[in-house]
Amino acid sequence: MTSTATPVPGRRMLAVNALQKAGLIDHDERMRDVNDKPGGRKGSSKHRSHRPRPIDAYKDAGPSRASMIAARLPGPSTDSISIRGASRPTAVGRMRRNAVSVVTNKPSDASARRITVGVNTLNVWREFVQKRYNADAQFLNLERMLEDESLSKERLYPPGAPGGSAREASVIFKLASQLKPEVRTISLANNNLTGQLLSTMAHYLPNIANLSLENNNIKGFRDLDYISGRKGKLENLQELILVGNPIRDTEYEHGRGDAYKSEIGRRFPSLSVLDREPLAAIGFDAPKQSSSTSAPKLPTSTSFPCEMGPSFITAVDPSIVSTFLARFFHTWDNDRAALLNVYDPSATFSFSANTAIPARARIQGFQHSKEMPNQKKLEWTPWLTRGEGGSRNLSRMAGGVEKMVKSLHVGSEDALKSMMDLPKTKHDVGGAPEKFCLDAWPVGTSLFVCVHGQFTEQPSGGERSFDRSFVLGPSPEASRAKLNGWDVTILSDQLVVRAYSSHEAWKPGPMRVQATGGSSSAQPPISITPQMREQLAAIPEPQRSLVLQISQRTRLTIKFAVECLEGNGWDPERAVANFEQVKGNLAQDAFL
Amino acid sequence: MATLTRNDIEIATRAADHFTRLYYSTYDSPTRVNDLPNFYRPTSTVTWNGNPCEGSDGVKKVMEGMPSTKHEVQSFDCHPIPGSQPPSLLVTVSGNVVHGKGTAGNPVSTPSRSVDGQPRVFAQTFMLVPDPTAPPVKPGEVAKYYIGADAMRFVG
Numbered sequence: 001m002t003s004t005a006t007p008v009p010g011r012r013m014l015a016v017n018a019l020q021k022a023g024l025i026d027h028d029e030r031m032r033d034v035n036d037k038p039g040g041r042k043g044s045s046k047h048r049s050h051r052p053r054p055i056d057a058y059k060d061a062g063p064s065r066a067s068m069i070a071a072r073l074p075g076p077s078t079d080s081i082s083i084r085g086a087s088r089p090t091a092v093g094r095m096r097r098n099a100v101s102v103v104t105n106k107p108s109d110a111s112a113r114r115i116t117v118g119v120n121t122l123n124v125w126r127e128f129v130q131k132r133y134n135a136d137a138q139f140l141n142l143e144r145m146l147e148d149e150s151l152s153k154e155r156l157y158p159p160g161a162p163g164g165s166a167r168e169a170s171v172i173f174k175l176a177s178q179l180k181p182e183v184r185t186i187s188l189a190n191n192n193l194t195g196q197l198l199s200t201m202a203h204y205l206p207n208i209a210n211l212s213l214e215n216n217n218i219k220g221f222r223d224l225d226y227i228s229g230r231k232g233k234l235e236n237l238q239e240l241i242l243v244g245n246p247i248r249d250t251e252y253e254h255g256r257g258d259a260y261k262s263e264i265g266r267r268f269p270s271l272s273v274l275d276r277e278p279l280a281a282i283g284f285d286a287p288k289q290s291s292s293t294s295a296p297k298l299p300t301s302t303s304f305p306c307e308m309g310p311s312f313i314t315a316v317d318p319s320i321v322s323t324f325l326a327r328f329f330h331t332w333d334n335d336r337a338a339l340l341n342v343y344d345p346s347a348t349f350s351f352s353a354n355t356a357i358p359a360r361a362r363i364q365g366f367q368h369s370k371e372m373p374n375q376k377k378l379e380w381t382p383w384l385t386r387g388e389g390g391s392r393n394l395s396r397m398a399g400g401v402e403k404m405v406k407s408l409h410v411g412s413e414d415a416l417k418s419m420m421d422l423p424k425t426k427h428d429v430g431g432a433p434e435k436f437c438l439d440a441w442p443v444g445t446s447l448f449v450c451v452h453g454q455f456t457e458q459p460s461g462g463e464r465s466f467d468r469s470f471v472l473g474p475s476p477e478a479s480r481a482k483l484n485g486w487d488v489t490i491l492s493d494q495l496v497v498r499a500y501s502s503h504e505a506w507k508p509g510p511m512r513v514q515a516t517g518g519s520s521s522a523q524p525p526i527s528i529t530p531q532m533r534e535q536l537a538a539i540p541e542p543q544r545s546l547v548l549q550i551s552q553r554t555r556l557t558i559k560f561a562v563e564c565l566e567g568n569g570w571d572p573e574r575a576v577a578n579f580e581q582v583k584g585n586l587a588q589d590a591f592l
Numbered sequence: 593m594a595t596l597t598r599n600d601i602e603i604a605t606r607a608a609d610h611f612t613r614l615y616y617s618t619y620d621s622p623t624r625v626n627d628l629p630n631f632y633r634p635t636s637t638v639t640w641n642g643n644p645c646e647g648s649d650g651v652k653k654v655m656e657g658m659p660s661t662k663h664e665v666q667s668f669d670c671h672p673i674p675g676s677q678p679p680s681l682l683v684t685v686s687g688n689v690v691h692g693k694g695t696a697g698n699p700v701s702t703p704s705r706s707v708d709g710q711p712r713v714f715a716q717t718f719m720l721v722p723d724p725t726a727p728p729v730k731p732g733e734v735a736k737y738y739i740g741a742d743a744m745r746f747v748g
Contacts (some may be wrong), residue, residue, distance in 0.1 A: 100611030129619075188655055235613055238730065262602055269610035271732075280599070282607035282678075285630040285726075285738065299624070302692055305657030308746065309642025346595055346674045353684040354667035358748040360707040393667040394605055404605055407610070408671065410596050439639050439743040443719050446673075450717045452742045467715040467747060469684045471673055492671045494684045494717075501713055501748025511746070513659045513691045515698040515708035541656040573699075 027231070069282055122171070124154045129175040145191055160192035160216070170195075170200040177204040189214040189241075195223020202226070209236055215244035221263055223247065225245050228267040234365040237271040240264070248275070260304050262401040301545045302513055302572050310508045311438040316447060321440045324488050325451060329427040332419075333455075341414050341484040344473065348406050349415035351422065351495040353383040354394040360484035361501040366463075375500065378462035383497050388418040389567040415493070424458035437506040446491060447472040454500060516553065526592060534561070546572055551592070554579045560590045600672045600679060607737065608683045611720065616663040625655045631739050632722070636744045652721030659692040664711070670734030673719075681720040688748075689714050699746050717741075 116479070122268060128150055132141050145151065145158035157164035159172070176183050186208055193216040211227075218224070224247075229235045242248045242264070251260035265271060265279055272281045313321055331338050343349070361367075367375050384391045389407035407416045428435065436453035449470040457464055471492040475481035481489040511524070528536070535558040536544055543565070550561040553576055568574040618627045629648035632638065640654050669685040672679035677747050688711035695702075695709035702708060719741040726736035 076663070207644065230609065235617075254666055265602065265606055266609075269606045272730045273732055280603050280734050281610070281730075281732050282603060282681075282720075283730060283733040283736045284611055285736065299622070299658060299660045301657055301659045302693075302697075303657070304659070305654045306640060306643040309639075312639050312642040312644060314644065322613045348596070348671040348674070350669055350671065352667050352684075352686075354668045354690070356666045358713045359688065359710040360712065361748055363705055363707050363710060392669050394608060394670065395665055401602060405598055408601055430619070437642075437644065437745060437747075439745065441637055441741070443637065443741045448717075448719055448741045448743070452715060452747045454743055465713075465748065467684065467686060467717075469682060469717040471719075477667075491675070492673050492682050494669050494671060494682060496667060496669070496684055496686045496715065498667075498686060498713065498748070501608050505713065505746050506641070511641075512708055513697075514693065514695075515702040515706055525743050545657050573697075 013260045041393045075393055121154070121156065124150065124156055125168075125171050126175050129172060129179070133179050133183070135179070135181060138181055140179070140183045140186045140189070143187050143189040144173065158191065159197040160194075165201055165466060166197050169197045170204075173201050173204040183208060183376070185210040187212040187214075188216065190216070192217050195217065195226050196219075198223075199226045202434070206234065207236050208234060210239040211237060212241040213245060218242060218245040218247045220247055221267070224264075224267055229269055229271075230267045235270060237268050237270055239274055240271055243275050266401055268405070299519070299542055300570065301542050302514060303545055303549050304511050305545075307510050308506060308508050313438065313440045315442050316440060320487060321438065321447070321449060323496075324486070325438070325449075327486075329429045333424070333426050335347070336419055337416065339419065340412055341480050342486045342490055343412035343415050343493070344481075344489045345412055346410070347412050347415055347490050347492065348408060348410055348492045349495075350392040351383070351387055351418075351497060352497055353380060353382050353391040354393065354498040355384075356499070357499045360505075361499065364502065365499055366502070372463055372500070374461035375463065377460035378457060378464065379460070388414075389420045424454040426458065427453065428456070429453075435503045437503070440573060443471075445473065447488065452506065455501065463500045465498050465501050467498070469494045526555065529533050532558050543570065546570060550575055550579075555591050556586075557590060557592055560586075596672055596674055596679075603734065604670050604672040604679070604681050607681060608668060611683065611718075611737075612668050612685055615698050616665060620661050620663055624658075627650060628655055633738050635677070635741075636697075636741065638738050640744050641746060646659070662690045662694075663714075664688050669683075676722070678722050679719075681737070683718040683720060685707070685714075685716045685718075687714060688712060692719075712746045714744060715747045716744040 071554070074359060092563060128148065129140070131150070133139070133438050133501060134141065134334055146161050148158070151158055154339060157168060159165065163417075176186070183205060186205070189212050193213065196220050198213075225231050225233075228232045228236075229237055261279065265281075266272055270281075271279055272283075273279060315340075326341065331342075366372055367468035369375070387407075388409065389403070392404070392407035394404065409418045428566060436451065438449070438451055440449040441445060442448070449469075451468045452466070453468075454463055454465050456462070470490055471491075472488040475486055475489045480488065536548065539547055539558075539562070543562075546565055547558060547561045549572055550565055552556060553572075554561065554564070556564060556579070564575045565572070568578050615628075615631060618624055618631070619679040621627065629652045632648040632651050634647040634649070636647050636651075638647075638651055643654075645651060645654050665685055670681055670683045670684065673682055690709075690711045693709070694711070698706065698709045718739050720737045721740035722735040723738050724735075727737075729736075
């Protein structure tokens with residue numbers, strides 16, 4: 001920024017004044033209800049609780065669609081900066097409401113929606129952030145901002161200071177997101193920060209690995225929702241320091257240090273160091289963040305790599321699996337208590353409900369079909385609450401670590417107690433075999449079995465779909481299972497219950513990614529000659545599958561399919577459209 | 593046989609949460625052909641809709657022919673499997689997945705009641721196993737796990 005740039009102090013105020021003069025501010029409180037009703041779909045409302053909180057005012061003051069995009073645009077060198085949630089709630093909330101509710105041709109209206117920070121102010125913040133950045137260590141040190149003279153000299157209030165707000169925090173985080181190389185570590189120690197002041201951090205700095213919030217004012221677990229990886233915020237966080245915050249101090253004062261660690265761990269699945277102590281975690285060979293810098297293209301294949309295959313059982317006698325499953329489901333339906341025999345004494349069992357409405361089943365209308373008159377009588381409540389601990393859907397779980405532990409049933413006795421409390425069912429395993437699908441093979445000394453199918457729930461008589469995954473082991477000699485005629489014993493059993501979807505989903509054969517144009521959908525598959533195979537082998541993926549697809553849809557030879565795609569930027573839809581235009585003029589040898 | 597402690601359950605749950613986020617965000621990313629096979633080993637046994645593929649290379653081949661995807665995990669669960677230390681983990685995932693451009697990629701003549709392009713329901717079960725040859729690299733990391741077995745089906 002050059003010194004000749006004219007400072008525009010109070011530019012935001014000017015905009016507000018203009019709106020007041022235009023009569024567009026300070027009336028119609030009712031508009032708030034119209035715009036902010038719960039369940040209204042707006043950008044930042046996804047994880048908002050239904051209980052209104054002061055923070056919601058900030059969130060609402062945040063992005064319209066347009067300003068979201070503006071906020072994501074690169075380029076720090078302009079004379080103003082638009083910030084997500086950077087407004088004070090009252091004035092801007094009104095401005096936004098008016099902006100959408102009042103038909104106007106005043107130019108000031110549009111410009112006022114863009115929240116601006118004056119040039120001078122912004123320069124001070126930018127210099128401050130740059131001064132605090134150690135690029136070699138990728139470390140942004142924002143400790144003790146209240147004591148920074150460069151800020152106090154300009155009468156700027158950092159977040160956490162009296163007079164400071166989430167607006168300043170947003171400015172800082174956005175400027176931090178523009179630093180090169182990317183910030184990996186941030187210390188915000190000793191700033192009197194509340195959770196709310198961190199509300200925009202994950203938006204601007206989603207990849208930070210290490211965060212110190214030491215000696216701040218983070219009070220409860222809810223405050224961490226603003227940055228929790230579990231809420232989709234800081235998903236790559238490896239180290240977190242909360243020493244010297246009420247949230248940690250209170251728990252330790254009450255002797256709940258372990259519970260505190262559990263709850264933090266649950267909220268940050270990627271965390272491996274908490275408060276300078278290792279937190280037990282399991283690692284994966286995850287792709288490095290930096291590996292995605294070369295911006296490779298999204299895949300373009302418009303067909304699946306394989307057709308839907310039938311049930312797959314390998315390296316194990318299929319009759320062992322089918323005998324087991326037939327007896328298991330029959331017993332589950334008719335004499336569940338007798339299943340105590342087939343669970344290993346240390347077996348694990350849990351069930352979870354996926355209550356989402358399946359898109360294809362909804363279109364197919366099973367809920368209201370004459371063939372399945374009882375679908376409307378089905379209720380989720382038993383699957384959510386019963387079974388001695390309820391559904392163990394770990395992605396939706398409220399109730400914290402306690403519920404997570406309680407809903408996993410360890411040992412055959414506990415497992416059985418849970419099962420006995422679940423609704424009665426009828427699995428028609430002796431009926432149409434296509435209604436069930438099975439994948440099974442040995443892993444180490446045990447057997448890995450995945451079953452998909454449907455059952456009738458009692459007493460409603462409605463149909464549900466299920467997925468069930470087992471780990472089975474050979475029954476030890478003289479074990480309870482063996483003595484009762486079970487050749488295999490259950491070591492682990494996970495049941496997923498979901499709304500009914502047709503078994504057509506796993507019907508063996510070709511599957512479509514998208515609808516195909518009218519005539520070509522009726523085409524039988526082309527037969528691939530050795531010569532064609534040779535030609536195809538010379539074409540790299542993903543082009544190869546496009547060529548094959550075009551050849552299938554148009555009956556063009558490989559050579560002409562390639563030409564057709566090349567002439568249309570490798571866009572298969574354009575290629576087919578182009579083909580339809582010119583196909584009358586093509587020579588016979590262009591076709592298979 | 594060792595019984596499960598509360599700590600085992602907590603670690604397993606965190607691992608499953610972390611794993612499902614990483615796995616599906618990698619699956620849906622432009623770098624997936626190179627990145628997704630890293631979760632597997634040459635010995636992993638994998639099926640995609642009943643089609644077997646062997647190990648990391650098999651996964652890579654399948655991914656090369658896969659249209660773009662967008663997964664939404666609606667439910668997941670995880671058990672530590674008693675018997676080994678650290679224990680293997682059985683993870684089941686239920687959710688939906690959109691392929692290609694979804695309904696937006698259908699020709700304009702497609703009837704509005706067509707299921708083509710609509711999200712499919714998928715069910716995927718993983719057996720995650722510790723890799724004794726891979727030393728933990730981070731503090732707190734008890735072990736490095738990989739996908740020993742993986743069965744995925746479209747189920748709706």
